[in-house]
Amino acid sequence: RFFSLLYHIRRVVADLRFNNKNHSTMKKSIMLIAAMCMTSVMTFAQKVIRVSTDKTDLVMKVSPKGRLYQVYLGDKFVNPADYDNLKWDVYAASDGAVSQRGHEVYATSGAEDYFEPAVAVTHADGNMTTYLYYQSSVQKAVKGGTETVITLQDKVYPLTVKLHYVAYAKENVIKAWSEISHKEKSPITLWRYSSTMLYFKSNKYFLTNYHSDWAKEGQPETTQLSTGKKIIDTKLGTRAAMQAEPFFELGFDEPAKENEGKVMLGTIGWPGNFRFTFEVDNVGALRVIPAINPYASDYKLKAGEVFTTPEFIFAMSDNGMGEASRNLHDWARQYQVNMGMDDRLTLLNNWENTGFDFNQQSLAELMKDAKDLGVDMFLLDDGWFANKYPRKDDHAGLGDWEATKSKLPEGIPGLVRDAKKAGVKFGIWIEPEMVNPKSELFEKHPDWVIMQPQRETYYYRNQLVLDISNPKVQDYVFGIVDRIMTENPDVAYFKWDCNSVITNIYSPYHKQNQGNFYIDHVRGIYNVLTRIHNKYPNLPMMLCSGGGGRMDYEMLKYFTEFWCSDDTDPYERIYIQWSLSKFFPAKTMGSHVTNWNKNTSVKFRTDVCSSCKLGFDIDLKSLSKDDYKFVQQAVKNYNEMKPMILEGDQYRLVSPYEGSHCAINYVSKDKQRAVLFAYDLHPRYKEPQMNVKLQGLNSTKLYTVKEVNLMPGKTSELECNGKQYSGDYLMKVGLNVFTAQDGTSHVLTLE
Ligand code: DGJ
16 A cells, blocks of 8 residues: 555656646546545554464454454465454344444453453452553564564553564464553452463364373363363463373364364463463354463562563464474474574483482493493483482482482582593483472471471472572572582583472462462572573573473473473373474474383384484393394484484374374475384284375485384385385375384385
């Protein structure tokens, strides 16, 4: 419109300059200019805000009464003039009068929308209603995207809400969060505080949520949403992902599919209590409300303080989940995950091998093993600390982060030195948010511990959670990492564990203000992590929580990877990794070869882990000669394949949920190289074996197929090994790589 206006103005000016006598064209131009100015004024009067990626448009409009409505969320418009046609919905009220109820962008409590609100406040005078009116909006470029900030205000109370949206155009990812603040005379109470609110319109909605438990992470369940609400939430305090994962898929009109159909992937960045509300309203629209769980969290907000919600991240696609996942992976690596574009370290961990039973000498041996295996690092797990109550098992020691003298006479410096001698990096396990009642820390600071003053104490793994909402405790937790790093600058890595949910829910620090506790506790953790990150920006850290109890994109701003699950049985891991890959790139997913399900071959176990961030947690000396040779070669192969697995595009080809096999392939960004992982789980007798059709290749290039990760002395039995095929053929006909044998796997490179 602007350019066409310019064009007509220039024509009129030219006509005047050259004294053009053709009055009818001049008149026409002048009329067009006037019309355009008028429609522009009208459009301004009806303010339109667009949050757009290359493929998606989220469109909001301000109504004449000044309220802000979502008028569209879906495929990007090709014709910008069409935005003018979008309307906020107006429904006739039952008495025949026309009400103003549309789909308000951040619906409030007490207004004319009778469904679940995004925000609810008890004002200083006790009034529980809020009406938000549009004030202003600004857009600015941020790394990788465009940020839109919309300011809304109540007219009766000095309450302000700022809605933030960052749209990442190329990756087609949007993240949204909100800020709530006020200038009332005394604190207000927030009892709903969602990150954002999104509406969808479709005939049917299918939700896939993921339930979870220890050693059972990422279990998908798909249901059709019907009128009313479905809520997915947790109340675990610290470990958002332990019973319900903080992510979901939506399929529109049909359950979400891998390579076709309209889907949305959504996830919230909050390791504390979260709540996803899915509500289908009276006109069949679905509202999605991602939020901190308001359970036991009526939050007192003082004047001038800003309540910032967690980020909600979502990716939409018309081509199924595969595309949405790849976009999320690209976005995560580039803009969200700590050191997201950097390499990752392969490692040897000792937890599944030694448990608590080790000493300086046996660790020095393991470090040599790590070197011999060919991995980058040795990672020392639980059991290295505490002296008054040494950490012999999980009953004592948490909180006393001094190396146990009887086990490790030369402390961490001795371990760092031994690792250097062996030629590997050294990483160390901590669980800094926790305390055992049998510890010096507990004896000194019982007031730092979340505990009921008058009730019997309930223990989860014999431990209690520190009250990290208390700034003094934050200093202490920061000090654990800081002291290890100051005294041992060569420590190369931390595994940060969190094995307990919050029990005995009472914060000594918050006293009368328990409603703020759950939220301030998580913010306390962020304060600590921010301080660590600022001081040690290049320190890789693994996020662990009794397996995969924590995996979210806020924590991943500080961590380089997370531990998917303590369940390392390769069969189970195939399912877990499949689910988690929907939301997280392979380079963030730690996967270690262990002795879980020893009945499977070491090759099968290694091949399963090699499709993520590879590590080992096994007694290497117990392996047969062939197995040992195999793992040494597998590490070398992994290093070769890393650019594809960690940086490339992932295609989930054959789902373990749909049969007895699984296959995925990774393709380098330039499509010159690819790697295919194929697994046979429990094939049925005489089950026909289908070819695996690859994806993402260049159809006009020729790829040479080579099977790698073969047992020593074995040659490939695959017919395709060593042959050349066009990308087109590989994607249309595919390769015969499945077998009818349980626990078989094949890894193939395509160059
Ligand atoms: C739980 C983790 O998931 C394990 O890998 C291990 O670190 C133990 N905690 C140690 O207590």
